[in-house]
Amino acid sequence: MSIKKRKAYELEITDLAFGGRGLAKPDGFPVFIDRCIPGDVVFAKITKKKKSWAEGKLIKILQESSLRKEGKCQYCNFCGGCKWQQIGYDLQLEYKKRHVTESMQHIGGLKDVLVKDVIPSDNIYEYRNKMEFSCSSKRWLLPWELENEEIKKDFGIGLHVPGTFDKVIDIKRCEIMPDLGNQILDDVRNFIKESDLPAYNLRTHEGFWRFLMLRHSVAFDTWMVNIVTTFKQMDVVRDLASVLTQNHPQIKSVMNNITDAKSGVSIGKEEICLYGKDHIKERLGKFVFKISPNSFFQTNTRSCENLYAKVSEYAALTGKETVIDLYSGTGTIPIWLSDQAKMVYGIEIVKSAVVDAKLNAQLNGIENCEFFEGDIKDVLPGLKQKPDVMIIDPPRVGMHKDVVQQVLYISPEKIVYVSCNPATLARDLEMLAPEYDIKEIQPVDMFPHTYHIESVALLLKK
Numbered sequence: 001m002s003i004k005k006r007k008a009y010e011l012e013i014t015d016l017a018f019g020g021r022g023l024a025k026p027d028g029f030p031v032f033i034d035r036c037i038p039g040d041v042v043f044a045k046i047t048k049k050k051k052s053w054a055e056g057k058l059i060k061i062l063q064e065s066s067l068r069k070e071g072k073c074q075y076c077n078f079c080g081g082c083k084w085q086q087i088g089y090d091l092q093l094e095y096k097k098r099h100v101t102e103s104m105q106h107i108g109g110l111k112d113v114l115v116k117d118v119i120p121s122d123n124i125y126e127y128r129n130k131m132e133f134s135c136s137s138k139r140w141l142l143p144w145e146l147e148n149e150e151i152k153k154d155f156g157i158g159l160h161v162p163g164t165f166d167k168v169i170d171i172k173r174c175e176i177m178p179d180l181g182n183q184i185l186d187d188v189r190n191f192i193k194e195s196d197l198p199a200y201n202l203r204t205h206e207g208f209w210r211f212l213m214l215r216h217s218v219a220f221d222t223w224m225v226n227i228v229t230t231f232k233q234m235d236v237v238r239d240l241a242s243v244l245t246q247n248h249p250q251i252k253s254v255m256n257n258i259t260d261a262k263s264g265v266s267i268g269k270e271e272i273c274l275y276g277k278d279h280i281k282e283r284l285g286k287f288v289f290k291i292s293p294n295s296f297f298q299t300n301t302r303s304c305e306n307l308y309a310k311v312s313e314y315a316a317l318t319g320k321e322t323v324i325d326l327y328s329g330t331g332t333i334p335i336w337l338s339d340q341a342k343m344v345y346g347i348e349i350v351k352s353a354v355v356d357a358k359l360n361a362q363l364n365g366i367e368n369c370e371f372f373e374g375d376i377k378d379v380l381p382g383l384k385q386k387p388d389v390m391i392i393d394p395p396r397v398g399m400h401k402d403v404v405q406q407v408l409y410i411s412p413e414k415i416v417y418v419s420c421n422p423a424t425l426a427r428d429l430e431m432l433a434p435e436y437d438i439k440e441i442q443p444v445d446m447f448p449h450t451y452h453i454e455s456v457a458l459l460l461k462k
């Protein structure tokens with residue numbers, strides 16, 4: 001069968017590929033299709049055709065795979081949040097492990113690395129401690145909404161159709177956020193509907209209401225509500241804050257970020273505290289952390305503890321070591337390791353994260369953590385301390401190649417590499433492999449119902 005662009009074909013999905021998409025191989029030619037799982041027979045239209053692969057858009061499932069499960073969420077076939085709800089959790093974990101193993105083999109050329117079974121997430125629903133919902137003056141209608149003439153294509157607040165900037169699904173209930181978040185979301189929706197100010201139009205960039213960001217502290221069961229608007233209208237946002245805090249005493253912080261930037265970022269040029277404190281607190285193990293509206297904090301609190309416990313196990317510190325943590329964020333890993341090491345140094349590029357890291361160390365009475373602000377490739381060469389152990393937890397793009405060279409030059413006895421992207425992990429490990437034995441990799445699931453997987457790798461100097 002010769003695959004042609006814009007034509008539709010009946011295809012059998014035989015595998016799950018990188019990025020979580022279904023893979024069909026008509027006459028050996030790979031075609032990737034979103035929202036399909038192995039065993040599905042589908043009708044799909046080819047949207048992109050390259051020399052050695054193609055991409056298709058699912059039109060219809062002709063025959064459902066026996067592996068398919070009923071998704072708990074009514075939006076799971078449309079929303080970009082969790083595309084894997086139709087796959088049972090055990091199978092999700094198997095695919096995630098395989099994805100890590102295959103990345104090592106195919107991207108890193110690392111054939112014999114031991115990849116352990118994935119540590120599952122303690123909760124597979126209601127696990128996210130942070131959600132961000134977009135407001136739209138013209139929401140996207142779902143198939144069953146199109147049939148209902150009462151429903152208009154007006155204001156909506158929710159999550160995007162994957163790959164779109166302007167298609168917002170009006171989400172009434174999100175299953176991966178704790179239940180109270182849905183009640184807050186509903187109160188905000190009702191308030192905005194009745195307000196005189198318009199929601200943001202994602203095409204013309206006009207309108208007032210832009211985003212709603214919710215953060216939840218698992219340990220203290222408290223909430224932060226961050227309302228993002230395009231301009232300042234204090235009377236209105238204060239009214240909303242008072243409705244919310246009267247209805248939900250668990251809300252301990254209401255913030256207003258104000259931004260007229262056209263990009264879809266919820267960080268305001270101005271930030272006003274409307275109610276309570278400008279942060280909430282969360283606990284990881286025995287340590288408490290201050291979380292501001294725009295601080296980076298791992299989004300699955302309980303799994304983050306599993307991840308950091310693995311970091312501790314691999315680092316196997318005795319209290320005598322000097323540790324350098326590259327990409328230290330708000331200082332969570334240095335603080336977590338503080339009572340296991342002599343001294344921990346963190347390097348982080350975002351100024352506010354470094355400020356938070358220092359405050360977090362103070363908050364926990366810790367004196368053996370020091371934080372440096374700047375790009376690692378500039379800061380690391382100037383650091384005098386020779387580390388016994390290096391922790392590396394870069395963003396999805398992985399390490400800059402100059403940083404890999406610097407790490408090889410510094411040559412610590414042990415490296416613990418934490419990664420949220422198996423592809424860049426494999427690429428970076430390949431560069432470190434001439435000098436280091438890759439002892440094992442432990443995947444940790446922090447994102448049930450998505451193809452994302454976190455991994456911790458232990459590397460020992462040869």
Ligand SMILES: C[S@@+](CC[C@H](N)C(=O)[O-])C[C@H]1O[C@@H](n2cnc3c(N)ncnc32)[C@H](O)[C@@H]1O
Binds near residue numbers: 374
């Ligand atoms: C995956 S996060 C890890 C944060 C932290 N380890 C944690 O678990 O919360 C990656 C961090 O790297 C920081 N970062 C990205 N590029 C950087 C660079 N070139 N130099 C220093 N830090 C960087 C980001 O700001 C972010 O805080």
